[in-house]
Amino acid sequence: MARPFKPDPKLTALEESGTANPHPQEVIDSAFAGSDFFDARDLVQVKYELLRRVRTEGRSIAESAVLFGVSRPTFYKAQAAFDRCGLVGLLPAKRGPHGAHKITAEVLRFIGNLRDQEGDLDAPSLAVRIRQQFGIEVHRRTIERALARSKKKRL
Numbered sequence: 001m002a003r004p005f006k007p008d009p010k011l012t013a014l015e016e017s018g019t020a021n022p023h024p025q026e027v028i029d030s031a032f033a034g035s036d037f038f039d040a041r042d043l044v045q046v047k048y049e050l051l052r053r054v055r056t057e058g059r060s061i062a063e064s065a066v067l068f069g070v071s072r073p074t075f076y077k078a079q080a081a082f083d084r085c086g087l088v089g090l091l092p093a094k095r096g097p098h099g100a101h102k103i104t105a106e107v108l109r110f111i112g113n114l115r116d117q118e119g120d121l122d123a124p125s126l127a128v129r130i131r132q133q134f135g136i137e138v139h140r141r142t143i144e145r146a147l148a149r150s151k152k153k154r155l
Contacts, residue, residue, distance in 0.1 A: 026069025
């Protein structure tokens with residue numbers, strides 16, 4: 001009988017943090033081959049070592065990009081992020097919208113005015129009124145989160 005598959009805890013942690021290299025097989029640098037320290041699955045480590053090789057060892061960008069399985073534009077982007085923020089700059093940026101983009105300050109004022117005039121309206125009712133006033137579809141959870149954020153700011 002075969003043993004059940006046991007997931008690799010490091011790979012699981014890399015995937016959960018968004019730092020898993022999507023193409024570890026493309027890292028062909030000799031330091032990563034069979035190393036206990038260097039891990040081609042760790043995208044932050046791969047990018048850092050790529051930058052270090054170019055800066056401290058004087059390797060060419062084109063050669064290093066091939067060895068580390070990235071494009072030259074990826075190298076330049078990593079270099080700029082590292083110069084701007086240090087090691088934290090090599091962490092992947094949060095994907096998707098950054099903050100509420102439909103619930104603008106104007107929409108929040110509108111919600112506040114409605115609640116002042118008509119009492120504590122629920123999120124679905126507010127969504128209907130926002131659609132009527134601004135012509136935008138806003139999910140009830142988006143409204144609930146915006147209201148919770150505005151309450152925190154007032155405290």
